[in-house]
Amino acid sequence: MSAHPTNGLNDVVHQRHRLGILTIAAESKRVEFGYLREALDLTNGNLSRHITVLNEAGLLDIEKGYEGRRPRTWVSITETGREALAAEMSALRALVARHDH
């Protein structure tokens, strides 16, 4: 008997906002903090916490800099992050397929 698809879910990634952050980052070379906040409708504090968790898990890289005098934070997905996102999406699709049958 094959393993249940929920076994493929990653605790760090399987959170809707973190999935959203990884999905956006996977579609770009790098994405700015403000863009993520607007796109996911999160507060600065919430977004910051999610990014820290993903960064500590090695799924995101963070790059801090300035544009003029304005501080800007850019995040980019790592190779491990791409693999974790792909695995999570596969597990979700398997869950949906299992539910449909």
Add this chain to the structure above:
Amino acid sequence: MSDSPAELLDDLRQLRRKVRQDRHGHAFPLLLFAGLILVAPVLYGSDPWPTMSPDGRHVLIERGPFEVFERPWVRWGGSNVLIQWYWMLGLVTCFAASAWWYRRRADVAGIETDTRGYLTVAGAALVGMVFGERLLSHIVSATLDTSLYSRPEINLPIMIGAVALSGTAIFAGTRWRRLRVIGVFAAALSAMVAFATIAVYMINGLAGLLIIAVALLALAWAERSLLIAVTGVLFTAVSLHANLQGVGLLVGSSDTRLIALMDVAPPAAVLIIGGVIALVQSRRAA
């Protein structure tokens, strides 16, 4: 976003679509390349006088550094080095400018398109067509005493082999992480050989159009844009026609500038139409 797997997947799909729309910025490269193409005919009429040998009896024809950008039927009097340098520097500048554009756009939009693949493919096409074709032709000429153009039974197997090798290297590089660096290198190298064999048939000297076509198809993939993909395919078709036959000689004029303009006008028109549509789309989205 919702928590049911099906709804979550649907939300992520919509999010991905929105992100792709937000980072699209291809109006600039399309219009930039159209400008590069439309200015080129101005330089096609400036053939220099033939260079005489010291004894005054022979005409020395300089091949120039980037012969693939030369129109063979207008260089009877000597090589037009100016147009060769125009295409070479113009293409490099346009590729660099489009990479700068996406970087600058990221500062405004907050999200940056990854142009590394686009630049790698464009670089492979440029090097393969400009230097690879010359090297390959020289090797075949020196070893087999024949030209690649007249011997498709030699050229086509090299082309098919190079394309197959490039595809295999891309697959291996994406499938196995530790093979990524060598995969990218092998894919770029074999792609250069493939482009070199294609350049052999670009007898109208408009290989620059095909280099742009290859770059646009890579950009369409990077942008995941249907508009730029359709524009790229149409541009490739008219660019191949311009290189293999063209409409310039149908005009019946001896003006080399007019002939060149007629040949490059259809590809440029495709880019202008695609660029204007992209511009309208981005204005509407804003």
